[in-house]
Amino acid sequence: MSIVLLAKALNLSVSTVSRALNGYDDVAADTRQRVVAMAKEMNYRPNPGARRLVSGTTRAIGVTLPMLEAGDEFIDWMYSGLLAGVSAALDGSGYYLFATSAGSRGMESEMALYRNFIEGRWADALLFVRTHTNDPRVKLAQEADIPFVTYGRTESTEPYTWIDTDNEGAFAMAVNRQLGFGHRRIALLNGPSEYYFAHLRALGYSRTLQAAGVEVDPLLIKEGQLTVQSGYNLTMQLLNHPNRPTSIVCAVDSMAFGAMAACRESGLVVGRDISIIGYSNSPISPFCDPPLTTIEHRVFENGRHVGDALLRLLNGNTQVASGYLERVTLVPRASDGPRNNVQK
Amino acid sequence: MSIVLLAKALNLSVSTVSRALNGYDDVAADTRQRVVAMAKEMNYRPNPGARRLVSGTTRAIGVTLPMLEAGDEFIDWMYSGLLAGVSAALDGSGYYLFATSAGSRGMESEMALYRNFIEGRWADALLFVRTHTNDPRVKLAQEADIPFVTYGRTESTEPYTWIDTDNEGAFAMAVNRQLGFGHRRIALLNGPSEYYFAHLRALGYSRTLQAAGVEVDPLLIKEGQLTVQSGYNLTMQLLNHPNRPTSIVCAVDSMAFGAMAACRESGLVVGRDISIIGYSNSPISPFCDPPLTTIEHRVFENGRHVGDALLRLLNGNTQVASGYLERVTLVPRASDGPRNNVQK
DNA sequence: TTGAAAGCGCTAACAC
DNA sequence: GTGTTAGCGCTTTCAA
Numbered sequence: 001m002s003i004v005l006l007a008k009a010l011n012l013s014v015s016t017v018s019r020a021l022n023g024y025d026d027v028a029a030d031t032r033q034r035v036v037a038m039a040k041e042m043n044y045r046p047n048p049g050a051r052r053l054v055s056g057t058t059r060a061i062g063v064t065l066p067m068l069e070a071g072d073e074f075i076d077w078m079y080s081g082l083l084a085g086v087s088a089a090l091d092g093s094g095y096y097l098f099a100t101s102a103g104s105r106g107m108e109s110e111m112a113l114y115r116n117f118i119e120g121r122w123a124d125a126l127l128f129v130r131t132h133t134n135d136p137r138v139k140l141a142q143e144a145d146i147p148f149v150t151y152g153r154t155e156s157t158e159p160y161t162w163i164d165t166d167n168e169g170a171f172a173m174a175v176n177r178q179l180g181f182g183h184r185r186i187a188l189l190n191g192p193s194e195y196y197f198a199h200l201r202a203l204g205y206s207r208t209l210q211a212a213g214v215e216v217d218p219l220l221i222k223e224g225q226l227t228v229q230s231g232y233n234l235t236m237q238l239l240n241h242p243n244r245p246t247s248i249v250c251a252v253d254s255m256a257f258g259a260m261a262a263c264r265e266s267g268l269v270v271g272r273d274i275s276i277i278g279y280s281n282s283p284i285s286p287f288c289d290p291p292l293t294t295i296e297h298r299v300f301e302n303g304r305h306v307g308d309a310l311l312r313l314l315n316g317n318t319q320v321a322s323g324y325l326e327r328v329t330l331v332p333r334a335s336d337g338p339r340n341n342v343q344k
Numbered sequence: 345m346s347i348v349l350l351a352k353a354l355n356l357s358v359s360t361v362s363r364a365l366n367g368y369d370d371v372a373a374d375t376r377q378r379v380v381a382m383a384k385e386m387n388y389r390p391n392p393g394a395r396r397l398v399s400g401t402t403r404a405i406g407v408t409l410p411m412l413e414a415g416d417e418f419i420d421w422m423y424s425g426l427l428a429g430v431s432a433a434l435d436g437s438g439y440y441l442f443a444t445s446a447g448s449r450g451m452e453s454e455m456a457l458y459r460n461f462i463e464g465r466w467a468d469a470l471l472f473v474r475t476h477t478n479d480p481r482v483k484l485a486q487e488a489d490i491p492f493v494t495y496g497r498t499e500s501t502e503p504y505t506w507i508d509t510d511n512e513g514a515f516a517m518a519v520n521r522q523l524g525f526g527h528r529r530i531a532l533l534n535g536p537s538e539y540y541f542a543h544l545r546a547l548g549y550s551r552t553l554q555a556a557g558v559e560v561d562p563l564l565i566k567e568g569q570l571t572v573q574s575g576y577n578l579t580m581q582l583l584n585h586p587n588r589p590t591s592i593v594c595a596v597d598s599m600a601f602g603a604m605a606a607c608r609e610s611g612l613v614v615g616r617d618i619s620i621i622g623y624s625n626s627p628i629s630p631f632c633d634p635p636l637t638t639i640e641h642r643v644f645e646n647g648r649h650v651g652d653a654l655l656r657l658l659n660g661n662t663q664v665a666s667g668y669l670e671r672v673t674l675v676p677r678a679s680d681g682p683r684n685n686v687q688k
Numbered sequence: 689t690t691g692a693a694a695g696c697g698c699t700a701a702c703a704c
Numbered sequence: 705g706t707g708t709t710a711g712c713g714c715t716t717t718c719a720a
Contacts (some may be wrong), residue, residue, distance in 0.1 A: 001463075013707045018699060030705055045463035049393035049402070049689055050697035053712045058393075087445035096460070098442040101431035116440070119345075119389035145364055228627050254627070261631035283572050283598070287605035346713055357691045361716060372689060394713035620693045 048306015171204030231258025429647015515548030575602025
């Protein structure tokens with residue numbers, strides 16, 4: 001099934017058919033109708049390769065997904081929601097989102113994939129997630145002059161379009177809640193520092209403590225993977241310390257689950273003897289014991305914004321670099337509480 | 345950067361360059377070397393669209409990911425691991441795995457995506473995950489004559505290549521363990537029955553009970569989504585029953601987490617008053633309270649097998665339909681135990 | 689062993 | 705308003 005066959009069946013020229021199908025206005029209304037009807041009947045689909053070859057456009061948007069460092073996961077829970085949102089925004093636009101695994105060799109293999117996307121002209125636009133403080137992908141895309149949106153910011157000086165959640169505000173919120181409970185020794189279980197979000201979260205944490213006149217103790221700031229296991233390990237380290245924290249703020253709910261397990265094993269009752277707060281409001285959080293206080297981060301909505309931004313770029317507003325910072329909300333549950341409860 | 349420019353720089357014809365690059369053996373060894381060196385130097389990448397146009401091949405493998413019915417997740421934990429395995433197997437083969445979200449309109453939108461993949465010739469091969477008992481995708485791909493592998497089986501009579509885990513064996517294992525603990529009223533929290541794996545798990549469950557001379561009580565078989573919330577809801581239903589189960593076998597760890605929460609809320613101590621066993625050994629399972637007994641299902645390994653099978657098909661062994669059934673192993677932890685402990 | 693030329697399916701000038 | 709034609713970048717006969 002090709003456009004030639006379609007044209008033949010209609011007794012029209014190929015170009016007329018092409019124009020009718022692509023919405024040009026120099027086609028008679030009834031001709032267009034006939035073409036569209038026949039195209040449907042014959043189940044015609046333009047060959048995207050041929051289209052791309054001549055027009056340089058693919059109708060595809062590429063994204064590579066970061067694997068967890070742990071190795072055997074393609075994508076973590078958060079990106080599930082994000083991509084669902086992007087897909088929802090793209091639905092009906094004619095653009096498709098193609099995701100590829102970045103492999104386990106870190107940024108290097110991710111760059112290789114993006115190079116393939118760009119140089120192989122697989123996609124009209126790109127999406128970068130889990131941005132690094134200094135992110136080579138931004139430069140790559142800018143040099144290749146391909147539209148892109150990042151989910152998360154970077155330190156790049158060149159303007160570009162990004163969507164992000166208010167990481168700094170979120171962790172200010174988390175820490176303020178702990179301060180309000182009377183906690184002073186508040187630990188931070190953060191993600192790898194090469195990610196910009198980790199930097200921003202640490203900033204929100206430190207600034208809020210300082211604003212409250214509480215000294216920032218570097219021993220209370222731990223950095224690890226965004227996994228349950230890592231949350232467990234780091235918390236064990238914290239608890240073995242002589243002057244241990246009475247509250248733990250976690251970069252992600254997974255880490256908080258690990259932290260809860262470590263506390264439990266150490267004989268501490270979470271929510272009474274020690275406070276734990278997560279981030280992301282994962283589906284399990286309401287159901288763990290005790291239910292996890294966390295910060296709701298509307299990933300699906302974020303995804304919609306990402307999708308909308310991509311469509312805007314693709315529709316020609318290429319010049320307009322813009323940023324959008326999504327708000328977060330606190331979801332109070334039972335895993336944290338007043339310091340006076342703490343029996344030290 | 346096109347092959348024409350490359351040829352010009354080398355003072356060779358386009359066709360010679362093409363043959364040199366594509367490994368034809370009618371090219372002089374030193375010519376090939378020169379070509380390869382220059383291609384590297386000039387950073388030449390063949391345009392996949394053009395290549396596809398003439399050769400009909402794309403070097404891409406397409407997969408659409410099922411969203412959780414819950415709506416806002418792109419892909420659940422299990423498929424993360426699976427796709428990581430597929431990517432690992434494909435690494436270095438020159439093939440790329442492209443994943444698309446199936447949207448939230450169920451099989452219908454999934455079919456639309458696959459049609460796009462096939463009719464738009466986006467991919468050389470397809471991967472179908474979460475197979476249905478009667479799966480229209482299999483017929484679609486067979487009619488379109490495009491190679492495909494399914495992860496999970498279907499009831500199709502035509503032979504095709506599939507990879508699956510031993511669902512029936514896994515649930516026989518789970519039930520046998522519960523029987524060994526002295527349980528007789530063993531509930532099953534299953535996934536949606538349109539999925540073939542749910543059918544197979546129910547089969548493993550029923551047959552094992554029957555073999556042990558235990559009557560299968562339809563009231564103990566519940567069907568729901570593969571989510572924490574659903575596990576919670578269904579368990580609440582079970583517990584409100586007059587003759588409630590003393591053991592609950594879950595189709596997936598997520599459901600087991602919900603089940604544990606429901607039991608806790610109902611004043612039952614999991615592992616003592618009631619037994620719970622999950623399936624999939626998710627990263628949280630060792631860290632919940634009590635740690636969840638579950639069945640390890642090596643998704644990453646499964647993914648490797650899927651990738652290998654795809655490569656085999658792509659390398660011409662198109663005729664050979666084959667199946668591979670992956671073994672599972674039991675991971676005993678503390679969430680289940682002897683019936684005599686049960687205070688009814 | 690290499691080159692010339694046709695053509696994959698489509699779009700976009702340009703002519704009518 | 706419609707048709708003719710060139711050409712996107714590549715592979716693959718076929719001839720030299």
